[in-house]
Amino acid sequence: MSFEPRILGIACNWCTYTGADLAGTTRLHYPQNVRVVRVMCSSRINPSFIFRAFQLGADGVLVGGCHPGDCHYNTGNLYARRRLATTKKILEFAGLEPGRLRVEWISASEGNKFAEVVEAFTTQIKNLGPQTKLKIPQ
């Protein structure tokens, strides 16, 4: 059986989550490996959420927010951008392969971008194989 990764998605309510809904209303098909948690703003994402996701066995984490400058809360995604860039470095320092955390800015009108990103990221994670570095054995 081929490897089907489990990917955690964290999407902001106003842009990426709505964009993901739009992918649905326009019936764009994409792989079902990403399970999305909805937060109000990407700035809500604490780096510990991402570490925890990998501990729980996520093979990849996809974070989606509004485009910089378009944040529903004005500046939230700018904080998220900086924080997630640092998180990425820490994850790599901890030994995780680069490319397991992806941050994308997807607006409410970019349903096709959401589908494309999920497709590409799923393929990428499939190529990386199962994530074992940070996973806590059950």
Added chain:
Amino acid sequence: MSRIGVFVCHCGLNIAKTVRVSELAEFAATLPDVVIARDYKFMCSTPGQEMIQHDIKEYNLDRVIVTACSPLMHEKTFRKVIENAGLNQYLLTIVNIREQVSWVTSDVEEGTAKSKALLNGAVYRARLLAPLTSRVIDVNPDVMVIGAGIAGIQAALELANTGKKVYLVEKNSTIGGHMAQFDKTFPTLDCSACILTPKMDNVLQHKNITMLTYCEVTEVKGYVGNFDITIKQKARYVDHSKCNACLACTEKCPGKGVSEWDESLVKRKAIYIPFPQAVPQKPIIDKNSCTFFLKGKCRLCEKVCEQKAIDFEQQDTFIDVKVGAIIVAIGFDLMDTKPLVQYGYGKYPGVYNSLEVERLFNSAGPTAGKVTLRDGKEPKSIAILHCIGSRDKNYSEHCSRVCCMYSLKFAHLFKEKTSADVYQLYIDMRAAGKGYEEFYNRLSEENVKFIRGKGARVTESTEEPGRLIVEAEDTITSKFMKIPVDMVVLSPAIVPRAESRDIARLLNLSTDKQGFFMERHPKLAPLSTMSEGIFIAGVCQGPKDIPDTVAQALGAAAEALTIVVNDKMELEATTAMVNPASCCGCQNCVRVCPYGAPAFNYEKRVSEINEALCKGCGLCASVCPSSAIIARHFTNDQILAEMEGLMEF
């Protein structure tokens, strides 16, 4: 220990065809704390809602999970359902298995498996939910309307007639918008000015409307019910409180500027009103064409003004207003067709765009309604080219919707006013609207030559200088054509206003692929936006004709009224709070919050959050090093539990 009820919706076959719904409900029943799990065809219908309410009582449920469409669709509906059954509305969880599962896969195995994982996450999260109390706030009864074209005017009048005070903000020196530039409107060919100018006058006279022309909104703070707005009154260099609209100044002025109103076809004075029926009838000075501003002397207008209204020292001023709701109706721009060099716009004087032609037809326009070319001659043959830049993947993919009809109107008016041969070059003739197909049929009998094929290129004739050659393929006969004409009319794509991006940022509006403002829901909330209390109307939402624009304006007025008609309203309870026992006093939250909601209490050495200002983004919670800030409904525990549930399957 909680008592959870899970309700799986089939949504007809929308969900049921790719998710095995009964298997999902059986699976739900095995999850911790779930006491009842059911599936039903339409959970949002009355029987579905009654089923949920019945089960809440029957099984003494304290949490409800509805596994159905997106929370953006029906979260509010189901919150009401459980609240009416006595449960706190925040104890509801929605699992989105339609937009994010059944509609994005055709694989039943995958769809069912993902739904199970999402549902498991929801159960984990639901167990940690807490009841919350909605905040009740005072509502300011006034409304601001941005843009005073037909949409803004109609919305403002409607609201003002209900007794509400309206601030109507317009960036130009007159209200009226594009509709005031037109001569006739399709398909009835009634006179645009005759139906619009009385409304403009109503706005001027209405005691409940504050008309703010030559103004721009520069800052919007606050939230639904309580917006604090700063409006810039651009310097007019004429004191309108003194001006008696005699317009002697405009006669004497030697300055020459390009008339924006007449689409640059003619010159206007430096002190001017855009057109004779402008509202207000008071002039402004254009600094860029005024002799005094350019050369330091002249001041002729000042000399002739008996009212002493001219004020060269005038500065921009700022006005602060408070409103409860906002309607955005900023209209559209025509696409600039100069980059489409194949059509020769801006190169050949005989090539016009549609707004320029509207002005040529207008009896108050630069030619007093006579159709003449730039050299003063009457054209003997005219080609109207549809879909320039629209329905074109290289520029604007959308159909601009009104071009077919106004192009037919042009053809009729050309026939009426000249003896020219008129050609229509179209891709498809789109005549969907009341009386539109009939109008098309009527034009077919008016000796207009219809060619089904997009105009490909406009060149100058080598034999007859000044003559234009339109090249196209007639797709019915598959023949390549070269049509010699004197005049070419381009019907360019309707695109968002150049400043719509700034307005979107100012008001937190989303824009669609083309840049038009995005509605909250394309069908069920076409006038609402993602920002509560802000509504959109007219072409700024997408191309449409005048009847649709007016209908939207009336709808937006009604939507705004539903907010400002009440003294108080409920706001989401999903704000942040500080646990003083663990606050370390670092003030990170104070520094990052864009709304100034957290403030540091120096006496207690802890941060405190003003709930009225908090919008619930949760930023403060994630920068709090001691986890003292709790983002209600999105707490660390709730999010982590949901993640755990999602990753289990």
